[in-house]
Amino acid sequence: MSRRSSSATVLCLVLIALLPTLLHPQPARGAETTREFTLKTSSLYVGNLIGAVDVRPGTGDAFRVAVRLQGDEEAIAMIDLQQESNALRIVFPLDRHLKYVYPELGSGFRVSTGIRAETREEKSWLRRTFGHFKERQLTVRGSGEGLEVWADVVIEVPSGRALTLRHGVGAITAGSLQADVDLESSYGPITVESLEGELRADTGSGEVRLSRVDGDIDVDTGSGDVDLRDCKGGRVKLDTGSGEVMVAALECRSLAIDTGSGNVRATGVAVEQADIDTGSGDVTLGLDRMGSGRFKVDTGSGGVELELPPDASADIVADTGSGDIQADVPGAELEKLDGGRRRLVVGDGAADVLLDTGSGSITVRSR
Numbered sequence: 001m002s003r004r005s006s007s008a009t010v011l012c013l014v015l016i017a018l019l020p021t022l023l024h025p026q027p028a029r030g031a032e033t034t035r036e037f038t039l040k041t042s043s044l045y046v047g048n049l050i051g052a053v054d055v056r057p058g059t060g061d062a063f064r065v066a067v068r069l070q071g072d073e074e075a076i077a078m079i080d081l082q083q084e085s086n087a088l089r090i091v092f093p094l095d096r097h098l099k100y101v102y103p104e105l106g107s108g109f110r111v112s113t114g115i116r117a118e119t120r121e122e123k124s125w126l127r128r129t130f131g132h133f134k135e136r137q138l139t140v141r142g143s144g145e146g147l148e149v150w151a152d153v154v155i156e157v158p159s160g161r162a163l164t165l166r167h168g169v170g171a172i173t174a175g176s177l178q179a180d181v182d183l184e185s186s187y188g189p190i191t192v193e194s195l196e197g198e199l200r201a202d203t204g205s206g207e208v209r210l211s212r213v214d215g216d217i218d219v220d221t222g223s224g225d226v227d228l229r230d231c232k233g234g235r236v237k238l239d240t241g242s243g244e245v246m247v248a249a250l251e252c253r254s255l256a257i258d259t260g261s262g263n264v265r266a267t268g269v270a271v272e273q274a275d276i277d278t279g280s281g282d283v284t285l286g287l288d289r290m291g292s293g294r295f296k297v298d299t300g301s302g303g304v305e306l307e308l309p310p311d312a313s314a315d316i317v318a319d320t321g322s323g324d325i326q327a328d329v330p331g332a333e334l335e336k337l338d339g340g341r342r343r344l345v346v347g348d349g350a351a352d353v354l355l356d357t358g359s360g361s362i363t364v365r366s367r
Contacts, residue, residue: 031073037083039063043162044155045087049094050102050140051150053167055174055181058156063163065156071101071149079149090151097147098138102169104150105142111169111187112139113204140169140187157181172203180215189224207243217252225262244281254293263302273351278302282360286367290314292350303360306353307367313347316364317354323361330366 040062046053051070058064065088069076080091092100105111139146150170157163162180165172172183175193182200183190189206192199195213202220210217213231217238225243228236232251239258247257247266255274257264264278267286273293276283279300286307295314297304308314308329318325318341325342327334335343344364355362 031076032068032070033076034066034068035081037063037065037067037081037088039065039083039086039088041086041161043086043164044157045164045166046090046153046155047088047166048090048151048153048170049092049168050100051152051170052104053153053155053165053170053172055155055157055163055165055172055177055183057176057178058158061158063155063157063161066154068152068154069149070152072147075147075149078147079151090153092149093147094138099146100138100140100150101143101146101148102140102150103142103148104170105140107143109142110139111141111205112137113186138168171206251289267307287312288367290351293352295351295353296356297354298356299358299360301359302357304355304357304362306355306362306364308346308364309367311347312366313350314345314353315349315351316344316346318342318344318362318364319354319356320360320362321357322359323357325362326364328363328365 044063046065067081067090069079078093082089082091155163157177157179159178164182165184167185169187171188172185172190174181174183174195178196180198181195184202185206186204187206188203190201190203191209192201192213193211196215198216199213200218201208203224204222205224206221207224208219208221209227210231211229213233215233217231217233217236219226219238221240221243223242224240226238226240226245228238228250229248234253236250236252237256238245240262241260242262243259244262245257245259245264247269249268251270253272255269255271257276259278259281261280262278263281264276265284269285269287270289272291274285274295276285276297280302281299282302283297283299284305285297287309290309290312297306325334327344329344329346332344332346337343
């Protein structure tokens with residue numbers, strides 16, 4: 001065979017291999033488009049399904065929202081951006097597609113969540129945002145099968161306003177705000193740095209990290225650690241189904257921590273009253289200031305350590321199903337009670353303190 005014939009044969013083979021692509025071109029990847037919105041309102045609702053959301057301080061008296069759609073060009077065209085006077089909804093085509101690809105999750109990673117049938121008494125935020133659809137499973141993968149599209153959102157919040165964010169999959173960050181903020185995500189971490197105002201942060205799965213928040217705080221995570229530092233406010237509530245809770249330098253009126261499984265370590269705490277409950281895990285509570293309210297620490301299985309400030313005034317009762325009870329407080333001695341309980345009166349005994357563990361040691365000491 002001549003060299004020319006050989007070259008022609010190779011060319012024919014290449015054209016045959018490319019024929020399906022030529023006849024049925026693949027959607028272009030790497031496309032993106034950005035839309036910007038200005039909403040002059042005292043409170044704003046934003047709903048998104050997939051992507052990263054960044055909440056920043058704004059100027060003037062209007063919210064400004066930038067939505068950056070990325071992914072396949074044809075998939076981007078399926079996203080509907082619905083603006084109302086006080087709401088912006090980034091509507092994904094859930095009536096046609098329930099499988100999505102979000103590369104930020106990483107290759108091989110998958111998030112699945114069930115979408116329940118709507119009832120008269122209950123309407124999920126997914127349904128409020130994306131409309132009516134049958135009860136099915138929503139899946140978001142880092143790679144593989146699915147519609148590759150996501151929306152990264154930047155929200156600028158003016159001082160004194162209120163923001164409600166309902167998000168599906170992706171990280172949420174917020175910082176340097178003077179506003180009331182309600183953040184809820186099905187999957188992904190939530191990070192807030194520097195906020196003056198009420199804060200609610202809720203994620204089905206993911207870490208919640210807060211620092212320099214001044215205001216009432218309500219945190220809930222189905223699975224994930226909670227880390228709170230340098231915060232102050234009236235009421236602080238931290239709840240995790242499974243995960244550790246770390247608190248450092250907190251000043252508030254009341255503190256409530258509840259974890260199904262996970263250690264709790266709270267130090268540098270100045271509080272009037274506290275309630276800490278964990279199904280399984282060690283609890284450390286270090287108090288810089290102790291009010292005259294009620295303090296309760298309860299763990300099903302784990303040790304308890306209570307560190308009192310020098311000027312503490314408390315009537316402490318300690319009870320453990322299995323473990324030692326020890327105290328190192330100058331001028332105070334443990335008193336035996338019925339059922340193996342111990343009592344320790346410090347100062348005038350102003351605060352009512354109950355320490356209870358099903359299995360583990362209890363230690364009370366002065367700082």
